[in-house]
Amino acid sequence: MNESSNLVLCVDDEQIGLRVRKILLERAGYRVLTAQDGRSALEIFSVEPVEAVVLDYSMPGMDGGEVAVKMRESKPDVPILLLSAYLDLPPEVTSLVALYMTKGEGAPALLTNLNNLLQPVSASQ
Amino acid sequence: MNLSQFNKILRQVFLLPVLALLVVAGALYLQIRGANATVNLIQDADARISQATLVAKLVADEESGLRGYETTGDLRFLQPFTDAESQLQHEIANLDSIAGSDAEQRRDVVDMRSELQTWHDGFALPVIATVRGGGKTDAVDLNLHGKQLMDEVRQDLGDITQKAEQSRTRRIELWHRQVHTMLMVLLGLALVVGVLIGLFTRNRLHAVSAAYRLSLEVLGRRAEELYRSEQQLRTTLDSIADGVITCDAKGRIQMMNPVARELTGWGLTDANGQPLEKVFCIINEVSREPIETPVAKVKRLDRVVGIANHTTLIRKDGTELSIADSGAPLRDQKGEITGIVLVFRDITMERKTQEALIANEKLAVAGRLAATIAHEIHNPLDSVSNLLYLMRHGATAEEQAQFMDMAEQELMRVTQISRAMLGLYRESKAPVVVDLKGMLQEILLLLERRLAELEVTATTQIPSTISVAAFPAELRQVFTNLITNAAEAAGPGGEVKISIAPQTDGVDGAGQKLAPGAVVTIADDGPGIAEEVRPHLFQPFFTTKGERGTGLGLWVSRGIINKHGGTLTLESDANNSAHGTVARVFLATNPVINAGGD
Numbered sequence: 001m002n003e004s005s006n007l008v009l010c011v012d013d014e015q016i017g018l019r020v021r022k023i024l025l026e027r028a029g030y031r032v033l034t035a036q037d038g039r040s041a042l043e044i045f046s047v048e049p050v051e052a053v054v055l056d057y058s059m060p061g062m063d064g065g066e067v068a069v070k071m072r073e074s075k076p077d078v079p080i081l082l083l084s085a086y087l088d089l090p091p092e093v094t095s096l097v098a099l100y101m102t103k104g105e106g107a108p109a110l111l112t113n114l115n116n117l118l119q120p121v122s123a124s125q
Numbered sequence: 126m127n128l129s130q131f132n133k134i135l136r137q138v139f140l141l142p143v144l145a146l147l148v149v150a151g152a153l154y155l156q157i158r159g160a161n162a163t164v165n166l167i168q169d170a171d172a173r174i175s176q177a178t179l180v181a182k183l184v185a186d187e188e189s190g191l192r193g194y195e196t197t198g199d200l201r202f203l204q205p206f207t208d209a210e211s212q213l214q215h216e217i218a219n220l221d222s223i224a225g226s227d228a229e230q231r232r233d234v235v236d237m238r239s240e241l242q243t244w245h246d247g248f249a250l251p252v253i254a255t256v257r258g259g260g261k262t263d264a265v266d267l268n269l270h271g272k273q274l275m276d277e278v279r280q281d282l283g284d285i286t287q288k289a290e291q292s293r294t295r296r297i298e299l300w301h302r303q304v305h306t307m308l309m310v311l312l313g314l315a316l317v318v319g320v321l322i323g324l325f326t327r328n329r330l331h332a333v334s335a336a337y338r339l340s341l342e343v344l345g346r347r348a349e350e351l352y353r354s355e356q357q358l359r360t361t362l363d364s365i366a367d368g369v370i371t372c373d374a375k376g377r378i379q380m381m382n383p384v385a386r387e388l389t390g391w392g393l394t395d396a397n398g399q400p401l402e403k404v405f406c407i408i409n410e411v412s413r414e415p416i417e418t419p420v421a422k423v424k425r426l427d428r429v430v431g432i433a434n435h436t437t438l439i440r441k442d443g444t445e446l447s448i449a450d451s452g453a454p455l456r457d458q459k460g461e462i463t464g465i466v467l468v469f470r471d472i473t474m475e476r477k478t479q480e481a482l483i484a485n486e487k488l489a490v491a492g493r494l495a496a497t498i499a500h501e502i503h504n505p506l507d508s509v510s511n512l513l514y515l516m517r518h519g520a521t522a523e524e525q526a527q528f529m530d531m532a533e534q535e536l537m538r539v540t541q542i543s544r545a546m547l548g549l550y551r552e553s554k555a556p557v558v559v560d561l562k563g564m565l566q567e568i569l570l571l572l573e574r575r576l577a578e579l580e581v582t583a584t585t586q587i588p589s590t591i592s593v594a595a596f597p598a599e600l601r602q603v604f605t606n607l608i609t610n611a612a613e614a615a616g617p618g619g620e621v622k623i624s625i626a627p628q629t630d631g632v633d634g635a636g637q638k639l640a641p642g643a644v645v646t647i648a649d650d651g652p653g654i655a656e657e658v659r660p661h662l663f664q665p666f667f668t669t670k671g672e673r674g675t676g677l678g679l680w681v682s683r684g685i686i687n688k689h690g691g692t693l694t695l696e697s698d699a700n701n702s703a704h705g706t707v708a709r710v711f712l713a714t715n716p717v718i719n720a721g722g723d
Contacts, residue, residue, distance in 0.1 A: 013577070016531055017508040024511050027518070058500055060577040061617070085503035086496065103507035107514035 006118050007031045007049060011041040011067065012056035012083075017103075021054065021110075028111050038062030042070050050078060052118055054110075055097070057084035065093040072096060079117040083110070126336030134329045141325055145318040152314055156307035163300040169223060170293035173230075176220040177286045183209040183216060184241065184282065188275055191249050195263075198256050206249070213241070220285070230288055237281035244274035370467045371455070376401045376420040379464065388448070388471055390441035405467065410437040410447060419452025420465045427462070429453040438469070447473045482665065483684065486677040490602050493609075494546070497574040501542045505535035545571045548601055556594040556689075556716070561625050561643055562587045564597065568604050569623075575609065580617035583608070586624035591643045593712045595689055600712075603682040603693070607647045607708045610678065613670070614651030614706055622648045628711065642691070642713035649706055653699030662695055690716035 008030045012018040015036070022032045033048060035041035037059055045053065053071060057064035068080050079098035082089070087102055094100040099113055190206030193199075221234045248271035252262045262268075362369050368385030372378055378396050381404075386393060389404055396404045407416045422430045430452050438448045450469035454462045512528045512535075520528060545567040569576075569583055576583055611621040623646070630641045654662070654669075661667040663683050668674035679695075686693040690713050697706040 014504045014508070016535055017504055017511075020508045020511045020515070020528075020531065024515060027515065058574065058578060060580050063578075085500040085507070087499070103503050104510065107511050 005029050005031050006051045007033065008114070009033045009035065009041065009044055009048070009050040009053045011035045011038070011053065011059070011064070013037060013059040014056070017056075024107055024110075025054075025114070028114075030114075038064075038067040038070075041067055045071055045078075046074060050075075052114060053078060053080045054114065055080055055082050057082060057086060057089060057093070065089075065096065068093070068096040081110075081114060081117060126332070126339070131333065131336070134333055138326055138329050142322050145322055149311070149314045149318055152310055153307070156303065156310060160300055160303045160307065163296055163303055167293055167296045167300065170289045170296060173220065173223050173289040174286055174293070176216065176223060177282055177289060180213065180216050180220055180237075181279070181282045181286075183213050184275075184278055187213065187245075187249070191252060195252055195256055198259075203253065206253075210245070217241075230285065233281055233285045233288065237278060237285065240274065240277045240281060244271065244278055248274055367468050367470045370401070370405060370469075372401050372420055372465045372467070374424075374462050374464055376418070376424075376465070378404055385469070388438065388440070388446060388469070390444075401467070404441075405469075406439045407436050407448070407450070408439065410435045419450055419467050423452045423454050423465050424462065427454065446471050447476045482677055483681050486675060486681040487598075487602055489675050489677070490605055491546075494571060494575075494605070497578075498542060498546050498571060501571075501574050502539050505538050508532070508535045541567075541570055548597060553596055553598065556596055558592050559595045559597045559600060561591050561593065561645060561712075562589075564601060565604060565623060565625070565645070568601060568608060572605065572608055572612070576612050576621075579612050579615070579619075581612040581615045581619050581621055583612070583621045583623060586622065588625075591625050591627055593643055593714050594716060595712060596685075599685045600689075603685050603710065604645070604647075606678040606682050607710070611647050611649035611651070611706070611708065615649040616651060620650050622646075624648075640690075640713040640716075642711060642716075645710040645712070647708045647710075651705055653704040654695070654697035654706055655699060659695070659697060686710055686712070689713075 008025055010018060010021050010025065010032055011034070012021065013036050018034050018036065022034050025032045033044050033050065035044055038061060041053075041055075044050070055064045055067060059067075064082055064084065068082065071078065071080060080096070082094065082097040082100045083103055084100070085103045089100065098117055101109065101113060186205040186209040190203055190209065193202030194206065196202070217234065217238050221231065221238075248267075252267075252271070255262050362380075362382040365382070366384060368388045369380075369382045370378060370385050371380040377398050377400055379398075381389070381391070381393055381396055386396070389396070391399075391404045401418055401420050405418060407418065408414060409416055416436060417425075419430055436448050436450060438446045440446065448469045449472045450467060452465055452467045455464040455466055457463045509532045512532045516525055516528050548564075548567060565585065565587065569585070572583075608621060608623065612619070615621055626644050626646070628639060628642050628644050631639050658669060663679050664676075665680040666676040667680075668676035679693075683693045692709075692711045694709045695706060696709070698704055
């Protein structure tokens, strides 16, 4: 975990899923922060220099769409990868984020997508 | 005009002529009495004339007797004189006493009597004495004097007779006038009375005739109204979509409307007078046992009987229809049953629609859950897939064991969810013993995500295992529906409390017999249901959820619980302090399953 690796914030209410995703991303060389709900995710997002967010959609209290809106308001440049178990999210939600993918597409797809979002930092929008 | 007025007129028309005739008779009587009095006076005059004649004859006898004696001196010739002499005083008194004589006539009689006395005393007696003494009485002067005296008597008698005759003539004239007047009066009276009676009778008969005409008009109008009303009823009966049969008190058919004829398959002419059971043959659709006809039921209970469920009508050709029927007694003014009217309709399509709706709701419950369930399956699958990736890309033995544990946990979760999902849709032909505790836990597992999304906490209070005989898939549907409703009502931060309590048999406060079983209570702390909404909760297609609801949930749930011989009730409190809604489901341990549903 060196200072140069990207800091990623993972948000998911599924405990095991979140733990596994954190291990996966860390193995891929990212520094990972985790949050189990929208409110704590926004707190971390505001204080930490997060470079990308892997966001679950369905969460109690505040769903991924609402969290994405708030993140966009404060740091519009940070790319958000929306990850959901639902297949068809409405366009007003998917248009808020840099990339939308469904759970179950597999670890390689997640890693590739996240990498793509982070490499061309300026062109990621 | 009523009957008493009519009778009054009859009396008037009878009495008036009688009264008028009495008046005429009275007038006639007065006239006749007057005429009779005149006739009496005429008779008096006749008597006077004949009495005067008698007196004149006696005077003549006296005179001729005297003359004979004077001539012969023989006493025998004097006999008429003495005979007349003895009678005369008496007859003159008679003449004087005849009624109706006036003062002049009396004076004439007095004059005549005194003149006769003068003749008798001054001439007759001296002549008789002279003859008896043998003297001569043939002196002319003497006899002339006698003749003069006698002429005066004759003159008086003549006057008396003449006056009596004049009086008689006058009275006869009077009588004639009276009779004439009487005739005139009678004629006049008859005319006046006749005209009066005629006018009066005409007037009264006009009143009667007007009243009669009015009665006829009213009767005509009534008849027309009656006809119209009957036509209206007939048309109404012919055009309504329900079958209508009317029977007499003995249950024989009197009338069937076209729908009834079509539904039963019987023509009006075939069915008329037939006993109802023959034409309207109904059986219970489940047990196939004949059902008591509404007619028998109405007669037995003496009131309107409602719609019976699950009734099958066997038509004349043997085909069957599901019907709903009701019967009502027809009563006369004394309240005696004079007939029965039976109303029924074909609910075959309705039943099929209902069944389709129930099936649809079953799918909708599963469908609404499908998304959250897919999500619940997707999440662990994602974790497992990630874990496999990690294991494949180099993990330590310790990590391998940890990852496998995690993968196992996630797969177990998938299995649980898919089992619960299957349970929701598993069909069973007969009721099986269901563990309510296990069932509710499975349902909560399926709803976990939904509850989390709604930020609702569910707490359970299930003391021990309670089992009832039931159709599990259907019960799952009911509880899923009730818990979802409660969670949606509770809203973010709300709480849903689910509890099960056993119920022992006994009698409740209202005296209702309680069967042993279980009461499942699902309570939320939401805002409660508005009072105006509560009566509609169990109606199909009633929803407070707009697009998100089908409006069938509670309707189907109650149907399922009723089919299980149980009850589903909702109590809601919209007050500020203790708001919320409580759904209570009672299920009997060994229910009598009501196969038809509701």
